[in-house]
Amino acid sequence: MTKIKAVIFDCDGLLIDTETPWYLALKEIYESYQLDLPLEVYAQCIGSNFDGYDPYFSLKKQAQELVNIDETKNKARTIHKRLMKEQQLRPGVVEYLQDAKRLGLKVALASSSNREWIEEQLKAFQILSFFDSIHTGDTVERVKPFPDLYEAALRSLHVKKEEAVVFEDSLNGLKAANNAGIPCVVIPNEVTAHLPFKTHTHKLASMGDMPLESLLQKLS
Known part of the structure; x- marks a missing residue:
């Protein structure tokens, strides 16, 4: 295990x-x-x-x-x-980030967006400090669905692909995780909920549905 x-x-x-x-x-x-x-x-x-x-x-x-x-x-x-201006963090996000730190997990972010936009959002919602490393589309040759972002995250965290779990909301993100060989938990949003997700390891409606520790035990 x-x-x-x-x-x-x-x-x-x-x-x-x-x-x-x-x-x-x-x-x-x-x-x-x-x-x-x-x-x-x-x-x-x-x-x-x-x-x-x-x-x-x-x-x-x-x-x-x-x-x-x-x-x-x-x-x-x-x-x-x-x-x-009407948006908030999705349900369970803060709890997942807090639990990840409590459990001693390394935490990374991998996004096809550019770093300026990502840091602006993380600062606005006061969650930037949770991340040990951040990887954005302007720092890799190929964005999702290619595996480059997730492979860069693995290298920065010094973990093997089977020692990590990816959280995604889109098909391109899921494909990127699959291409990197990392287990992926899909948590769709209002726009992506209808997409035909098939190759995920697990699927949740929101992070509020299951505590991170329980999810990781299930995946292990």
Whole structure:
């Protein structure tokens, strides 16, 4: 039986539901052009970057009129910032982070977003100090679903892949954990709840559903 020595968390959508505000912001912009942005389409870029699917490029292509992508991104950021004022940490997040420290676990964060954005969110919600290492999309060659971020986290924590557990909310994040060979607990948010998760080790509706210590005992 392998002893778990480290936990690695995604950020956007898992600790803080930033994904729903982003989707709603883009949906609002699409609707201003009398266009729809189906959730299952937008979900392609959740947890990754826009290399596979770019909602801004798609808008410009569908609108068949002049769409300034930079201006559209600024508008989306403004709407997102307004919607984020209503957001809090997801249920059970603080308890999981506190329990991880109490249990003597190493704690890392691995996100496809850039470091400036991640640190801004962690500071705003006063949880930055919980993390022993932080790995972001601007520090690796490939973001999720590639394993680079999780492999970097393992190296920084000096643990083997079987000694860690990843917590994710997106398909791209789950694929990244799978590709790194690390067990993954999926905790979807409102936007990702409908996605076809299949290769996870365990699934929870929220961290509030099961204490971290009980979950780790179950996984061990």
